Amino acid sequence: MAEEPATVYFTGTAGAGKTTIVRAFGEWLKTAGYDAVVVNLDPGSESRDTTADIDIREWVRLSDVMDEYALGPNGAQVAAADLIALKIFEVKQALEELRTDYILVDTPGQVELFAFRESSRAIVDALSGDRSAIAFLFDPTLAKSPSGFVSLLMLSATVEFRFRLPTLNLLTKTDLLPADRVQEILGWAEEPGRLGDAVTTEAPTPDVQLSAEMYRAIESLAPLATLLATSATERTGLEAMYQRLQQTFGAGEDLEPSHAPLEPD
Numbered sequence: 001m002a003e004e005p006a007t008v009y010f011t012g013t014a015g016a017g018k019t020t021i022v023r024a025f026g027e028w029l030k031t032a033g034y035d036a037v038v039v040n041l042d043p044g045s046e047s048r049d050t051t052a053d054i055d056i057r058e059w060v061r062l063s064d065v066m067d068e069y070a071l072g073p074n075g076a077q078v079a080a081a082d083l084i085a086l087k088i089f090e091v092k093q094a095l096e097e098l099r100t101d102y103i104l105v106d107t108p109g110q111v112e113l114f115a116f117r118e119s120s121r122a123i124v125d126a127l128s129g130d131r132s133a134i135a136f137l138f139d140p141t142l143a144k145s146p147s148g149f150v151s152l153l154m155l156s157a158t159v160e161f162r163f164r165l166p167t168l169n170l171l172t173k174t175d176l177l178p179a180d181r182v183q184e185i186l187g188w189a190e191e192p193g194r195l196g197d198a199v200t201t202e203a204p205t206p207d208v209q210l211s212a213e214m215y216r217a218i219e220s221l222a223p224l225a226t227l228l229a230t231s232a233t234e235r236t237g238l239e240a241m242y243q244r245l246q247q248t249f250g251a252g253e254d255l256e257p258s259h260a261p262l263e264p265d
Helices: 018-031 062-069 073-096 111-115 118-127 146-163 179-190 192-202 208-224 238-250
Strands: 006-012 036-040 102-106 132-138 167-171 227-229
Touching (some): 006 111, 006 146, 018 036, 018 102, 036 073, 062 073, 073 118, 111 118, 118 146, 132 146, 146 179, 167 179, 179 192, 179 227
Parallel strands (some): 006 102, 006 132, 036 102, 132 167, 167 227
């Protein structure tokens, strides 16, 4: 077991599949012989799933915040984010009582609450060690269009800039897209020129300067555009995700398994 567990924050737009990919990756790690702890930081989650080892809803629950402060759902989300920051050291203490290889953090469903609240910076600073990273999820319903892909790419870059942590981009739910469309999206990530051509074809503009600026923006984001195709349903891309994270945390070396790999059911 590593001296310090690796901490991965899963974030992305609502509906991108954070909870399902966290669950799938946690199960893959355990099957491969590694220990993993799942932390739910979404106080508004309506899931009754008990796979989270530490659940922020034990301290802060959105419905309770709405009732106590007479707030609507949006206002309560903001208030809850700040309340979580006040409770985060209790969460950290609970984590310290568990020995593990990986800590998988399921962040709030609305990426804005994670990316743009100062309380989120405090939460990440409190929970993160030297081996921490962000997994940013590309929702295929958005990523399948060139403009949607660029929007997600820029949002991912913003999240990385805000937290200054290594970021792995994941195309989720690839089972919902035809194989050729998945390859097209991956191609946009690999070759910014192809993405630029796709954007201008989708929405041609007579403004040459605007087109040139757009190309430069895409080219500047190209180093951040590495994208990994995953499917929690089909359990694909999970081993590749592990390898990418190990490259980030340990120069590509595998962890020593904490226990014998589990036999598949």
